[in-house]
Amino acid sequence: MAGPEPEDERPVTRRSEIGTAVIGSGFIGTVHIEALRRIGVRVAGLLDASPELGARRAAELGLPRAYPDLDEMLADPEVQVVHVTSPNELHHPQVKRILAAGRHVVCEKPLAMTSAESTELVALAAASGLVNAVNFNIRFYPLNQHVSALVAEGGLGDVRLVTGRYFQDWLLYDTDWNWRLEKDQGGALRAVGDIGSHWLDLTSFLTGLRVEAVMADLTTFIPVRQKPAGEVLTFSTERAAETIGVEINTEDTASILLRYEGGARGSVNISQLSPGRKNSLVYQIDGSSSAVAWDSEQPDSLWIGHRDRPNELLLRNPALMNGAGSAAARLPGGHVEGFADTFGAVFTAIYDDVLAGAPSANPRYATFAAGHEEMLIGDAVLESSLTGTWVKVGRAR
Numbered sequence: 001m002a003g004p005e006p007e008d009e010r011p012v013t014r015r016s017e018i019g020t021a022v023i024g025s026g027f028i029g030t031v032h033i034e035a036l037r038r039i040g041v042r043v044a045g046l047l048d049a050s051p052e053l054g055a056r057r058a059a060e061l062g063l064p065r066a067y068p069d070l071d072e073m074l075a076d077p078e079v080q081v082v083h084v085t086s087p088n089e090l091h092h093p094q095v096k097r098i099l100a101a102g103r104h105v106v107c108e109k110p111l112a113m114t115s116a117e118s119t120e121l122v123a124l125a126a127a128s129g130l131v132n133a134v135n136f137n138i139r140f141y142p143l144n145q146h147v148s149a150l151v152a153e154g155g156l157g158d159v160r161l162v163t164g165r166y167f168q169d170w171l172l173y174d175t176d177w178n179w180r181l182e183k184d185q186g187g188a189l190r191a192v193g194d195i196g197s198h199w200l201d202l203t204s205f206l207t208g209l210r211v212e213a214v215m216a217d218l219t220t221f222i223p224v225r226q227k228p229a230g231e232v233l234t235f236s237t238e239r240a241a242e243t244i245g246v247e248i249n250t251e252d253t254a255s256i257l258l259r260y261e262g263g264a265r266g267s268v269n270i271s272q273l274s275p276g277r278k279n280s281l282v283y284q285i286d287g288s289s290s291a292v293a294w295d296s297e298q299p300d301s302l303w304i305g306h307r308d309r310p311n312e313l314l315l316r317n318p319a320l321m322n323g324a325g326s327a328a329a330r331l332p333g334g335h336v337e338g339f340a341d342t343f344g345a346v347f348t349a350i351y352d353d354v355l356a357g358a359p360s361a362n363p364r365y366a367t368f369a370a371g372h373e374e375m376l377i378g379d380a381v382l383e384s385s386l387t388g389t390w391v392k393v394g395r396a397r
Contacts (some may be wrong), residue, residue: 012080015351019044019078021067023094024085025057028108032083032135033061035343041351044078049086070094074101081131081354084108087185088193092117099124104131104354106347109197111371113187115379118372125368131353133346134371136201138281139364140345142316142337143302146325147285147292148206148364153322156287159207162258162266163284166199167277171252175226175243183250189378190250192218195281196270196381197374201366203268203283204373209260211377213392216384218251221273256381259390279339300336324364 012018020041022032025048036043045065048054054066067073073082074097082098084091084107092112098105105125111134112118125132138144151159170176180186180194187193204210226243252273258266271277281296291305304312317333318326328345331337349365359367376393384391 012355015040015355016042018042018080018351018354019076020081020083021045021047021073021076021079022083022085023047023070023073023090024049024087025054025061026085028135029083029085030061031340031343032085032106032347033063035340035347036083038344039348039351041081041347044076045073047073070097074098074103079103081106081351087179088187089113089185092121095121096124099128099130099132102128102130106133106135106350107368107371108135109201109371110187110193110375110378111368112375115372115375118368118375122368122372129358131350131359132368133350133363134366134368134374135343135346136198136205136366136370137339137342137346138198138202138296139205139366140328140342140349141294141296141299142318142321142325142329142345143294143299143314144202144206145328145345145364146314146321147294147302148208149322149324150292151207151285151287156285156291157289159209159260159264159285159287161284161286162203162207162209162260162264163268163286164199164203164282165269165271166195166281167269167271167274168195168279169273169275169277171222171272172275174222174224177225177227181225181246181248181250186250188250188382189218191252191270191272192216192254192256192381193378195272196254196256196268197378199268199270199281199283200377201370201374202281203266203285205364205366205370206283207260207264207285209262209264210373211258211266211380211393212261213259213390214377214380214384215257215390216381217255218381218385219253220248220250221252223248251385254381254385257390296339299338 018041021044045067046058046063047067051068058066081104084094224245225248227246229242254270256268284293293303300316302314318329330341346365353360380391380393
């Protein structure tokens with residue numbers, strides 16, 4: 001049952017006047033809470049997997065309350081925005097109820113388990129007029145905002161080739177376990193859906209180009225994994241004493257060829273078992289006049305390539321970047337900005353729209369429509385891996 005709409009007796013003019021609730025207090029949920037506090041948003045409470053866990057985590061994080069269920073969260077007039085950081089299979093049903101209750105929504109990726117579900121959420125969000133966002137936070141490294149504006153201004157010429165990777169090693173061993181490994185909780189695509197979607201969203205945002213078709217090869221190198229009998233935290237390196245063998249039917253790695261609308265070409269390799277690569281998202285964008293390259297493990301450095309003059313290395317500095325890059329920067333030059341800082345930057349953009357009461361015309365953050373786009377690309381990747389052919393991304397025209 002949906003709760004009452006938030007009270008609207010006077011216009012909200014400051015972020016500190018906005019009340020927010022967060023669903024989930026794991027790795028990402030905690031990052032959301034910390035970033036919200038940093039930008040001055042009031043976190044009214046937390047909903048977790050059980051009332052007991054919620055109460056314990058709320059106390060640990062210094063939050064005023066833990067909600068026993070979603071109904072009580074949505075009945076709280078203090079809550080105007082909800083951040084969804086629960087396991088993937090809960091995104092669709094939770095977001096539907098949040099929108100129906102008149103709350104703005106920030107959802108972790110993927111937006112849903114299937115493109116049919118994400119289609120529904122896009123339509124519901126559009127009809128509601130509420131702010132809706134999918135947390136593709138990597139867009140908001142300042143140098144990536146700089147590159148997006150640079151490409152749009154013609155700084156690379158015509159984009160011809162987009163290449164790169166997203167490599168991690170946290171699932172390298174057969175004893176590594178996480179709920180994302182189970183298809184009914186994580187979805188049919190694992191490495192592509194979990195981290196590959198970040199690369200695909202980011203490079204489309206940077207270039208302004210949509211993926212038209214894909215040729216994909218998906219591989220599962222570890223067909224059976226040892227699932228611990230107890231709880232496992234994301235990125236944990238502890239080995240459980242008691243385990244049970246579980247057959248794995250989602251991919252460890254992916255190699256994808258890409259055709260973009262307008263004629264550009266691309267390729268990306270994705271892996272969750274590349275030793276030593278903790279969180280390495282790399283792209284290179286080759287244009288007709290210049291190129292750029294970036295690695296998330298060295299986020300304050302942008303390589304700029306030229307044919308007839310020396311190459312450049314731009315170190316993140318608000319004084320040296322364009323307006324888009326400077327707007328996303330949280331710290332002066334020489335003070336490294338990392339993963340957690342991107343959440344403050346993207347949430348600032350989202351909450352500017354919350355203050356306005358509706359989504360802006362062309363937000364630089366990813367909306368539900370952008371989240372749905374990744375679901376459609378995922379469908380094409382999965383079909384291509386099964387058929388061994390090029391598959392067009394299926395969009396309604």
